[in-house]
Structures are given as C-alpha cells and as structure tokens.
Amino acid sequence: xxxCILIVDDEACIQEVxxxxxxxxxxxxxxxxxxxEDGITKAIREQPDAILLDVxxxxxxxxxxxxxxxxxxxxxxxxxxxxxxxxxxxxxQQYKKMGxxxxxxxxxxxxxxxxxxxxxxxxxxxGNH
Amino acid sequence: xxxxxxxxxxxxxxxxxxxxxxxxxxxxxxxxxxAGLALAxxxxxxxxxxxxxxxxxxxxxLCRKLRSQHYSIPILLLTGRDSGHDKAVGLDAGADDYVVxxxxxxxxxxxxxxxxxxxxxxxxxxxxxxxxRLDPSTCEVTYGEHKLLLTPKEYALLELLLRNxxxxxxxxxxxxxxxxxxxxPGEEAVRTHIKGLRQxxxxxxxxxxxxxxxxxIGYRLNPLNSSSLSTQSIQSSxxxxxxxxxxxxxxxxxxYAANIRQQIQQVEQSAQLLVDQTxxxxxQQQAERLAHSLxxxxxxxxxxxxxxxxxxxxxxxxxxxxxxxxxxxxLIELVTTLSHQVILPPPSASLPQxxxxxxxxxxxxxDQTESAQLLTEAQHRQMRTSVVPSSASIHQQIAQQRPDxxxxxxxxxxxxxxxxxxxxxxxxYQPPIPVLVLATPEHHSSTSGGLSLRQRLDVARSGGxxxxxxxxxxxxxxxxxxxILQQGTVTTSxxxxxxxxxxxxxxxxxxxxxxxxxxxxxxxxxxFWETLEATEPDLLILDIExxxxxxxxxxxxVRNDPRWSSLPIMxxxxxxxxxxxxxxxxxxxxxxxxxxxVGPELVTRTINRLERTRFLKQWAEVDPLTRVSNRHKSTxxxxxxxxxxxxxxxxxxxxxxxxDNFKQINDRYGHATGDRVLQDVxxxxxxxxxxxxxxxxxxxxxxxxxxxxxxxxxxxxxxxxLLQELRHHEFPIAHCDSTACQTIQLHITFSGGVAEYPDDxxxxxxxxxxxxAVLYQARAAGRDRVLCAGY
Numbered sequence: 001x002x003x004c005i006l007i008v009d010d011e012a013c014i015q016e017v018x019x020x021x022x023x024x025x026x027x028x029x030x031x032x033x034x035x036x037e038d039g040i041t042k043a044i045r046e047q048p049d050a051i052l053l054d055v056x057x058x059x060x061x062x063x064x065x066x067x068x069x070x071x072x073x074x075x076x077x078x079x080x081x082x083x084x085x086x087x088x089x090x091x092x093q094q095y096k097k098m099g100x101x102x103x104x105x106x107x108x109x110x111x112x113x114x115x116x117x118x119x120x121x122x123x124x125x126x127g128n129h
Numbered sequence: 130x131x132x133x134x135x136x137x138x139x140x141x142x143x144x145x146x147x148x149x150x151x152x153x154x155x156x157x158x159x160x161x162x163x164a165g166l167a168l169a170x171x172x173x174x175x176x177x178x179x180x181x182x183x184x185x186x187x188x189x190x191l192c193r194k195l196r197s198q199h200y201s202i203p204i205l206l207l208t209g210r211d212s213g214h215d216k217a218v219g220l221d222a223g224a225d226d227y228v229v230x231x232x233x234x235x236x237x238x239x240x241x242x243x244x245x246x247x248x249x250x251x252x253x254x255x256x257x258x259x260x261x262r263l264d265p266s267t268c269e270v271t272y273g274e275h276k277l278l279l280t281p282k283e284y285a286l287l288e289l290l291l292r293n294x295x296x297x298x299x300x301x302x303x304x305x306x307x308x309x310x311x312x313x314p315g316e317e318a319v320r321t322h323i324k325g326l327r328q329x330x331x332x333x334x335x336x337x338x339x340x341x342x343x344x345x346i347g348y349r350l351n352p353l354n355s356s357s358l359s360t361q362s363i364q365s366s367x368x369x370x371x372x373x374x375x376x377x378x379x380x381x382x383x384x385y386a387a388n389i390r391q392q393i394q395q396v397e398q399s400a401q402l403l404v405d406q407t408x409x410x411x412x413q414q415q416a417e418r419l420a421h422s423l424x425x426x427x428x429x430x431x432x433x434x435x436x437x438x439x440x441x442x443x444x445x446x447x448x449x450x451x452x453x454x455x456x457x458x459x460l461i462e463l464v465t466t467l468s469h470q471v472i473l474p475p476p477s478a479s480l481p482q483x484x485x486x487x488x489x490x491x492x493x494x495x496d497q498t499e500s501a502q503l504l505t506e507a508q509h510r511q512m513r514t515s516v517v518p519s520s521a522s523i524h525q526q527i528a529q530q531r532p533d534x535x536x537x538x539x540x541x542x543x544x545x546x547x548x549x550x551x552x553x554x555x556x557x558y559q560p561p562i563p564v565l566v567l568a569t570p571e572h573h574s575s576t577s578g579g580l581s582l583r584q585r586l587d588v589a590r591s592g593g594x595x596x597x598x599x600x601x602x603x604x605x606x607x608x609x610x611x612x613i614l615q616q617g618t619v620t621t622s623x624x625x626x627x628x629x630x631x632x633x634x635x636x637x638x639x640x641x642x643x644x645x646x647x648x649x650x651x652x653x654x655x656x657f658w659e660t661l662e663a664t665e666p667d668l669l670i671l672d673i674e675x676x677x678x679x680x681x682x683x684x685x686x687v688r689n690d691p692r693w694s695s696l697p698i699m700x701x702x703x704x705x706x707x708x709x710x711x712x713x714x715x716x717x718x719x720x721x722x723x724x725x726x727v728g729p730e731l732v733t734r735t736i737n738r739l740e741r742t743r744f745l746k747q748w749a750e751v752d753p754l755t756r757v758s759n760r761h762k763s764t765x766x767x768x769x770x771x772x773x774x775x776x777x778x779x780x781x782x783x784x785x786x787x788x789d790n791f792k793q794i795n796d797r798y799g800h801a802t803g804d805r806v807l808q809d810v811x812x813x814x815x816x817x818x819x820x821x822x823x824x825x826x827x828x829x830x831x832x833x834x835x836x837x838x839x840x841x842x843x844x845x846x847x848x849x850x851l852l853q854e855l856r857h858h859e860f861p862i863a864h865c866d867s868t869a870c871q872t873i874q875l876h877i878t879f880s881g882g883v884a885e886y887p888d889d890x891x892x893x894x895x896x897x898x899x900x901x902a903v904l905y906q907a908r909a910a911g912r913d914r915v916l917c918a919g920y
Contacts (some may be wrong), residue, residue, distance in 0.1 A: 003170065011422055012385070013381055013382075013384075013426055013430075014426055014429060016381045017429050020378060020381065021378075024374050026171070026172075041778075045777075056421055056422065085421065106425035106428065107425050107429040108428075110378055110429065111374060123167075
C-alpha cells in the first residue's frame with residue numbers, strides 16, 4: 001500500500017544502505033537492480049512510483065539508462081532521481097532540462113535520505129495549505 | 130502524535146488545525162480525498178480526521194479503501210448529517226468513531242484522545258521522573274507541590290523526554306516528533322523551547338540541570354541518583370528508527386568492509402603504477418572510477434574524512450599525462466592515509482548498538498548469580514534485561530518502559546501473599562504484562578517434592594502466566610520466556626467474523642480491534658468461501674443462526690477442505706443446552722461464545738484460542754534444539770520464495786551448510802556437547818541472516834538457508850562472513866581423559882554450497898541437489914570453505 005521505489009546502483013553496499021534507509025524511515029517498498037539494463041527491465045515490469053538511478057555505472061551508465069527509460073512509453077512517466085557526486089547548479093539545470101526530476105548527492109546521510117527523496121519528488125506538497 | 134486532516138472546507142480545516150495544534154498534535158492537511166489517500170499511503174499518522182463529503186473520493190469510500198488495504202490506524206469521521214443511517218454506513222466502512230458538525234472542540238478532542246488511547250494500549254497513565262509528574266490524560270505537569278504551566282510545545286517536549294527517559298534525543302529527532310514536515314523550524318527553535326522549559330522547571334523548584342544538554346548530541350533527562358535501580362542500561366522506545374538504522378547499516382558495513390578495503394588496495398596499487406608511469410589509460414580510468422565510488426560509499430557509511438580523501442585521489446587520477454613530482458608525492462600520501470582512515474570502524478558503527486527492538490525482560494530476583502547468568506544468556510537470545518531488587522521499584526520501572534515479560538522470583542517477596550498480590554497488580558496493567566513465576570516447593574506439601582497444586586492454583590488465580598519450580602536452569606527460564614513472547618505476537622492475527630446482524634459485527638470489531646487484531650466482517654454468508662480464501666484469516670467467528678446457511682454448516686464446509694482443517698473456529702450462539710453444545714463440537718467447532726456477547730469473555734476466548742493455535746503450530750514448525758525452522762516448514766517457505774521469484778523475476782539463493790567433522794565431536798565429547806554446539810550455531814544463524822531469510826535445520830548437522838532476491842555471489846559473501854564468525858566462536862567444553870579434567874575451547878568450521886534460482890535449477894529439489902553437490906566439492910577440497918555453483 002505504500003510507495004515502491006526502484007534503486008539502480010552497481011554497488012551492492014550502497015544499494016543495501018538505501019534500501020534499509022527508505023524501508024525503515026519511510027516504510028516504502030524497495031526493489032533493486034544492479035545495472036542499467038536490469039533497471040530498465042524491472043522498471044517496465046514493476047512500474048515503480050519512482051526510480052533512484054546511479055550516474056556512474058559500468059556498461060550502460062546512469063544518463064544512458066535514463067534516456068532509454070524516457071524513450072520507452074512504458075517507463076517515461078516514472079519520475080527519476082539521479083544519484084551523483086555533488087554537482088554544479090548548471091549541471092543540475094541541464095539534467096532538469098533532460099527531464100530528470102532531481103538529484104540526490106552521494107555520499108548521503110542515511111537518516112535524511114527518505115525525506116530528501118520525498119522532497120525531490122514533490123511527495124510532501126499534497127494538499128497542504 | 131501526528132494527525133492528518135482531510136477536509137475541503139478551508140475555514141473548517143483551519144479551525145481544526147488550530148484546535149489540534151493547540152493540543153500539541155502535529156497536524157497535516159489535505160483538501161480532497163485523493164490527496165488524503167496519497168498522504169496516508171506515503172506517511173504514517175497516529176489518527177486520520179476525515180470529512181464525509183469531499184471532492185473526488187468521498188470520506189466513506191476513502192475509509193473503506195484504507196481499511197481494505199489493512200490500514201489500521203484510528204479514523205474519526207466528521208459528518209454534517211446526524212442520522213443513524215449515515216453513522217452506520219460510516220462505521221461499517223471501517224471508521225472508529227464520528228463527530229457531527231458543527232462540533233464542540235472539547236468533545237472532538239476527547240474523542241481523539243480516546244481513539245489514540247485505544248490505538249496505543251501500552252501507554253501508561255502517569256509519567257514520573259523523581260518529583261516530576263506528567264499526567265497525559267489531564268495534560269497536567271507538576272514538580273513536587275508545584276504545578277507547571279507549559280506551552281503546548283514545551284509540554285510535548287517534556288512528554289517526549291519522559292517517554293524516552295534513558296536516551297539522548299537529538300535536535301533532529303525532537304523536530305521530527307514535535308513538528309510536521311512542512312512547518313519544521315530550525316534547531317534553534319528546539320533550543321528556545323528547552324530554555325523555556327528549564328526556566329519553568331527551575332521556578333517550580335527543580336534542579337537547573339534536570340534537562341541536561343549532551344554536547345554535540347542532544348538532550349536528555351538527568352539520570353536520577355537512585356541506587357534502587359539496576360545499572361543495566363535500558364534503551365527505550367522501540368518505535369524510534371534511529372538505532373534500528375544504525376545497527377542495520379553497521380551490519381551492512383561489516384559485510385562489505387573487506388570488499389571496500391580490497392578496493393582501496395587496488396587504488397593503492399594503481400597509484401604506485403601511475404607514479405611509476407606504467408599504468409595504462411584504461412587502468413587509470415578504472416582506478417578513477419574506483420576512487421569515485423569509494424568517495425560515495427565511505428561517506429555514506431560515516432567516514433566523512435575518508436570520503437574527502439577518496440575524492441582528492443579521484444581528482445589526481447583524472448589528470449592527463451604524467452603527474453608532476455608534487456602531485457605524485459601527494460597521491461602516494463593520500464592513498465596511504467586512506468587505507469589508515471578505514472582501519473577503525475565507521476563512526477556510526479562504533480556507537481553502542483542498543484538494538485532497541487529486542488524484547489525487554491524485567492527480572493525481580495535476589496539471586497545475583499542467577500541474574501547475572503540470565504543477563505548474559507538473554508543477550509545471546511537477543512533480549513534486553515533489567516533487574517529490580519524489590520517490588521517497590523517495579524512499578525516505577527514499568528512506567529519508564531513497559532517490559533514484554535516479567536520474571537518474578539516468589540522468594541524475593543516479603544511474603545507469599547505479597548508476591549501473589551504483586552502478580553495480580555501486574556495483570557491490572559492494560560494490556561496485562563505476562564508474568565513468569567519462580568517458586569520453591571513447600572516442604573510439607575507433597576511426597577514428590579514438587580510444587581503443590583495449591584501453589585500452582587494460587588499463582589494461576591492471581592494471573593501468573595507460567596510457573597517454574599526452583600531450582601531451574603537459565604535455559605529453562607529463557608525457553609519459557611521465549612514461549613510467552615511467541616504468544617505475544619498473536620496480536621497481529623486476522624479474525625474473520627460472519628453474522629447477518631451488522632450490529633453484532635460492529636460490536637465484534639470494536640471489541641477485538643483494540644487488542645491489535647485485524648477484524649474483517651461479512652454479513653452475507655453466501656459470499657463466505659470467496660471471503661475466506663481472499664482474507665486467509667487466523668480465526669473464524671461464525672453466528673450459528675443465519676438465514677439460508679447456518680454457522681454449523683459453514684463450519685462443516687471449512688472442515689471438509691484439508692487446507693482449512695486446522696483453522697480455529699468459534700461459534701456465536703444464544704442456546705447453550707447440552708444437545709446444541711454437542712452438535713456444535715461434533716461439527717468441528719473449537720469453542721463457542723454465548724449471546725448476548727459479554728465483551729471480556731469474547732476477548733479472552735479469542736486471544737486464548739489464537740495463542741493455543743500458534744503454540745501448536747510452532748511445535749510443528751520449529752526445530753526444538755536449534756530454534757530454526759524444521760525441514761517441513763522451510764520447504765513450504767522456500768517453495769513460496771520460488772513461486773514469488775517466478776512471478777517477479779527475482780533470484781533466490783539456496784545454501785546448504787554442513788558442520789565439519791561433527792561426528793567426531795559427538796564421539797569424543799558426547800552428544801550433550803554436540804547438542805550445545807548445534808544450539809549455538811542456530812543462534813549464530815539467527816543473528817547473521819535477515820528476518821525474512823529462511824533458516825532451517827534439515828537433519829543432523831546440516832542447515833539450509835534461503836535468501837530471496839539475492840544473487841549467489843552475495844549469498845556466498847554472507848556465508849563467508851558467517852564462516853569467519855564461526856571460526857572465531859569458542860565452544861567451551863569440559864573434557865576429561867584418564868588422567869585429568871580440563872576445560873578446552875573447541876573451534877568448529879563448516880563447508881557450504883550455494884546455488885541460485887533460476888540459473889542452477891527451477892525447483893527446490895534441483896536447487897538443493899545442486900547446492901549439495903557443490904557442498905560435496907567444498908568438502909573434498911579440504912572443508913572450511915564456501916563454494917558457489919557454476920564456478
């Protein structure tokens with residue numbers, strides 16, 4: 001009954017920390033994929049409420065994965081957040097122009113992650129005032 | 130306490146918000162049904178205040194939708210119409226109560242308080258800390274004789290501190306509990322309220338440091354200098370996530386530390402090659418990527434400095450061509466620094482790990498040796514413990530944190546009557562706290578030297594749950610505690626009630642829901658079978674007289690299907706003559722409740738029945754020696770994993786492990802020692818794997834582990850860290866040969882084989898055989914190792 005988030009990250013340890021953090025704090029359901037290809041397959045099949053996508057991955061990197069997700073009518077409506085090292089505002093603008101919903105900077109603070117994600121996705125603005 | 134208001138009328142919403150904020154609740158608002166649903170689904174609230182007439186999804190439908198998704202928090206309906214029919218529709222949809230508009234603020238608040246009390250049966254009436262006293266039912270705070278006049282935020286802050294009196298609360302945590310997400314101010318607001326609170330406490334005569342600042346961490350109540358309380362620290366409030374998270378993340382770190390250190394070594398080697406100008410470009414890019422991910426992962430695990438170092442290294446690897454002499458020197462320095470920075474465990478992992486979700490066992494005993502043994506042994510079984518020496522301090526202790534089980538040595542009480550009285554008092558808490566009684570047999574009582582029936586009766590009459598005869602081993606005590614804890618979990622059970630009378634159904638719901646049971650109701654017996662299959666209840670309550678189909682017929686239908694043959698069934702009946710009772714039991718009914726329903730009787734019968742069933746089920750599912758699943762139960766669970774995995778295209782990792790040379794241990798040191806080793810291994814397995822993994826003993830010294838959604842390379846890593854831990858585990862053994870007796874430390878290892886669905890097989894049998902074959906190879910290769918299928 002809660003939100004479902006797909007995490008795409010090739011590093012298993014980061015995957016697990018994100019999973020623990022989102023499950024414990026926000027109670028969301030978390031599914032994981034360890035490569036861009038895997039992420040696309042799971043996004044099509046599971047239709048998550050949002051995707052958290054690591055930029056730096058071997059083979060199909062985050063941006064290429066994002067473009068494929070955008071090109072596919074089955075996944076283009078799913079909001080995507082990029083996991084990336086701290087970036088310049090100009091870069092963020094560029095990502096936003098491409099259709100990325102927002103970014104989460106690495107390293108992140110596990111206690112704050114759920115709130116950051118919810119904020120970036122606009123899930124906190126429902127019906128308030 | 131966080132409340133969600135779903136109300137489209139702006140002035141009403143604003144008024145509600147103001148009233149509730151005034152009562153120090155954190156309030157969030159949604160102005161239509163869809164927004165309300167989205168918020169309720171995304172975040173957790175303690176109560177929802179729901180208007181009946183709303184745009185897009187109306188209140189009653191929203192309520193029904195939330196209930197159909199097993200959303201169990203209290204819902205209070207706001208209705209404009211004061212008609213019996215409307216109220217009935219609302220209550221049938223699953224609302225807990227309603228208030229008619231225009232509402233009286235005082236009545237509204239009282240109803241909210243009543244619902245919140247019901248939702249949280251474990252809150253104790255009055256919170257005390259030395260002379261400080263806070264009564265949540267009246268919102269009154271006193272220090273000694275003096276009454277404190279607090280603002281709502283100060284009050285909420287003090288309540289939070291009192292409810293978590295043994296821990297330090299960070300500013301962030303206080304913000305999270307006292308304010309809603311949107312209106313959360315900065316940390317300076319917390320400081321301001323703390324200051325205000327301290328000022329008022331001081332005026333009332335309290336010491337200035339009653340609310341203590343712990344620099345760099347947060348605030349807490351200054352510990353009382355009471356020698357009557359045990360020094361065993363209690364961590365409190367299982368609801369709070371922080372410690373759970375830290376523990377979980379520390380566990381992840383433990384599993385990946387070796388991996389990450391290896392990556393650092395790799396970076397180190399590449400750095401040396403780069404300085405020597407023998408690093409190829411692809412290798413340099415690879416090292417750069419490695420440094421980049423290290424910066425991310427180290428920071429996430431709490432190594433802020435290490436993360437920065439990795440970032441600096443990444444920059445140096447980015448340079449084209451050869452490094453300047455200065456850069457080269459710096460690079461070598463940085464990589465050496467980095468490997469040193471991760472020698473210590475990460476800051477978050479080095480914190481004491483309170484594991485506040487462990488159940489709390491409160492021990493009242495004078496026997497210090499026994500208590501000390503219990504403390505250590507309980508820790509092994511993942512229980513927290515606290516010792517109180519006398520009945521005087523027991524209530525104080527309970528007020529601070531409610532224990533899950535109390536162990537009461539009757540010899541500690543000043544007299545037998547006093548002891549029994551205390552047991553009865555503990556039963557008066559809502560819900561009652563289970564008490565395990567230890568008693569010494571009366572000398573004259575019986576020839577067998579055991580506890581007399583009278584002693585057993587006395588304890589049972591005063592409400593004691595279990596009685597054990599002294600002397601008793603630590604293990605026996607903890608087994609009994611385990612059993613009581615298992616019973617405690619009935620409160621997550623589902624009950625399906627079938628009656629054509631909606632009023633009876635509403636009554637059943639309101640009687641059973643406060644006990645944490647999820648109650649589903651059905652007023653049309655024709656739809657019984659579909660509902661049964663869809664809801665899979667843990668207990669059935671059937672009315673005996675219904676139009677077209679009787680309860681007895683329904684019971685027979687259930688009993689005719691082998692899948693439901695063990696489902697407990699209770700019958701509601703107005704007639705309890707011998708013939709009827711006979712007929713009812715002959716049909717396979719387990720118990721009956723007479724109509725008109727007497728609330729406490731119904732609750733007791735329902736809970737008892739669920740506990741008995743769970744107890745029997747546990748016997749059928751758990752291996753008594755190692756307390757992991759038995760083969761029968763785990764086969765069901767593993768097949769369920771495979772079924773889900775097929776549906777969701779997930780991997781499942783199946784591992785088989787076998788203790789090395791175990792037969793020799795049995796032969797040399799005896800089977801009791803062998804059992805002890807198996808027992809320890811069972812505990813180690815429980816600690817090492819996740820709750821949703823399947824852990825089972827399939828026979829002898831062979832264990833099977835199933836991990837859903839896990840690939841075999843990860844599975845192998847988990848097993849390797851388990852093996853690592855087992856290697857260092859010492860089993861103390863008293864060993865005697867012809868000349869002397871001595872205690873020796875036994876070490877054991879295991880061999881393991883890992884297979885993965887679907888790569889290595891598509892059914893349990895094939896996967897087991899594959900893993901077992903790999904296990905055989907591991908054994909042939911010299912034991913003490915884990916091998917993976919297909920490598």
